[in-house]
Amino acid sequence: xxxxxxxxxxxxxxxxxxxxxxxxxxxxxxxxxxxxxxxxxxxxxxxxxxxxxxxxxxxxxxxxxxxxxxxxxxxxxxxxxxxxxxxxxxxxxxxxxxxxxxxxxxxxxxxxxxxxxxxxxxxxxxxxxxxxxxxxxxxxxxxxxxxxxxxxxxxxxxxxxxxxxxxxxxxxxxxxxxxxxxxxxxxxxxxxxxxxxxxxxxxxxxxxxxxxxxxxxxxxxxxxxxxxxxxxxxxxxxxxxxxxxxxxxxxxxxxxxxxxxxxxxxxxxxxxxxxxxxxxxxxxxx
Amino acid sequence: xxxxxxxxxxxxxxxxxxxxxxxxxxxxxxxxxxxxxxxxxxxxxxxxxxxxxxxxxxxxxxxxxxxxxxxxxxxxxxxxxxxxxxxxxxxxxxxxxxxxxxxxxxxxxxxxxxxxxxxxxxxxx
Numbered sequence: 001x002x003x004x005x006x007x008x009x010x011x012x013x014x015x016x017x018x019x020x021x022x023x024x025x026x027x028x029x030x031x032x033x034x035x036x037x038x039x040x041x042x043x044x045x046x047x048x049x050x051x052x053x054x055x056x057x058x059x060x061x062x063x064x065x066x067x068x069x070x071x072x073x074x075x076x077x078x079x080x081x082x083x084x085x086x087x088x089x090x091x092x093x094x095x096x097x098x099x100x101x102x103x104x105x106x107x108x109x110x111x112x113x114x115x116x117x118x119x120x121x122x123x124x125x126x127x128x129x130x131x132x133x134x135x136x137x138x139x140x141x142x143x144x145x146x147x148x149x150x151x152x153x154x155x156x157x158x159x160x161x162x163x164x165x166x167x168x169x170x171x172x173x174x175x176x177x178x179x180x181x182x183x184x185x186x187x188x189x190x191x192x193x194x195x196x197x198x199x200x201x202x203x204x205x206x207x208x209x210x211x212x213x214x215x216x217x218x219x220x221x222x223x224x225x226x227x228x229x230x231x232x233x234x235x236x237x238x239x240x241x242x243x244x245x246x247x248x249x250x251x252x253x254x255x256x257x258x259x260x261x262x263x264x265x266x267x268x269x270x271x272x273x274x275x276x277x278x279x280x281x282x283x284x285x286x
Numbered sequence: 287x288x289x290x291x292x293x294x295x296x297x298x299x300x301x302x303x304x305x306x307x308x309x310x311x312x313x314x315x316x317x318x319x320x321x322x323x324x325x326x327x328x329x330x331x332x333x334x335x336x337x338x339x340x341x342x343x344x345x346x347x348x349x350x351x352x353x354x355x356x357x358x359x360x361x362x363x364x365x366x367x368x369x370x371x372x373x374x375x376x377x378x379x380x381x382x383x384x385x386x387x388x389x390x391x392x393x394x395x396x397x398x399x400x401x402x403x404x405x406x407x408x409x410x411x
Contacts, residue, residue, distance in 0.1 A: 046299075063289040063404075064293040064296045071406065079289075260361075
């Protein structure tokens, strides 16, 4: 179903050569490119080869942080929210993603199909390898099936979460209720970033756990998509130095920051009041 | 928040060696100040931390663990943790102020609030 609601695609990027291909892929695969806006926290050199090309992209707002001044993932994600300008929906992704055809309509339709007043879609998206399979299928059909499989409690982590596999078995023909948010794919009405803003004082580990409990206690219902919308590049190619994604913690002192970040999450769960960055009042944690 | 002039500061620094050097000096000054403060806290608890321990490429894993110990010390002593956070925030604010002054000297109008936001936590990285 076509509609004219706008989507703010929020991206925090740290020295990532995949950034530009990610943005182009989002543009190329949107049904209505005019409604897709971008909020980018660019943490790379301004003389990087792709910087000027980025600036030419329509509807892209950005903020530059020199890599040496970068404070990590959550800080950068917080800044992308400052670039919000009245869009209807937000899509938070990483800077190394690919999209299915018509992802904009698909995301909105899927969100609308959730039986909740405050739904959000989230998942650990399928891999780039699975994106190649998807492209192969696209040669034979306009809308390849991206069936998914969900891993639950105990499969890999001690809590239930959604790891999508594009060729997995179908477990539902509509989004399924979940409990854990993935930072690399969040689609929701834009109110989400006002009610549950990113905590800039978190670093990396703890980000998703904190966001999940804060979303829940603020009355947001977490759903896992029943079809893939995006694909995510996991890890780094260890065998190929030229193709390695730069990671913040390899270039900065992250130990203390990470420790304090985890300690803040622990304090929050134990009842410390962190205001807008703390637990919500709409629901109890249980 | 409008970050456009802040962006221009970094763009200008990429082609202006003098501005780039001044920005770098500022960053190092405030980074070192924060590191010294953390090292002092650790020393008071009998843990030897050297500035280079803060950087993965300059230290071993064992040395890196020592920086984690500072975090543990802070976590176990809420009063020191508060003092530490207060220090970091004031250090960051001062850094932001200096960057704003520097930008103005180069005729770049930066939003002070935006610059403060960008300078948050500088002492920890």
